[in-house]
Amino acid sequence: MLTFAIAFFGVLLNGILVDRFGQKRTLLGALVALSSFIFITFFAPNIGVLTAGQVLAGLPWGVFATTAPA
Numbered sequence: 001m002l003t004f005a006i007a008f009f010g011v012l013l014n015g016i017l018v019d020r021f022g023q024k025r026t027l028l029g030a031l032v033a034l035s036s037f038i039f040i041t042f043f044a045p046n047i048g049v050l051t052a053g054q055v056l057a058g059l060p061w062g063v064f065a066t067t068a069p070a
Contacts, residue, residue, distance in 0.1 A: 002051075003058040010062020017063070027067055034060035 010030075017026040034057060041053030 006058030007062035010059040030063040
């Protein structure tokens with residue numbers, strides 16, 4: 001549930017990043033970021049790292065949610 005709340009900030013961040021870097025570079029950066037956050041989540045040694053990985057993964061999900069309709 002917290003991931004969806006953090007995705008809201010990814011939605012806001014998407015407008016700034018697309019304006020500055022363009023849609024393709026923003027989407028590529030979000031894909032790279034999500035891959036690294038999934039890597040953190042998959043290899044989490046404890047619940048704190050797992051939670052941090054899930055929360056950080058919310059930012060790229062917000063970028064994807066906004067980029068797709070645009």
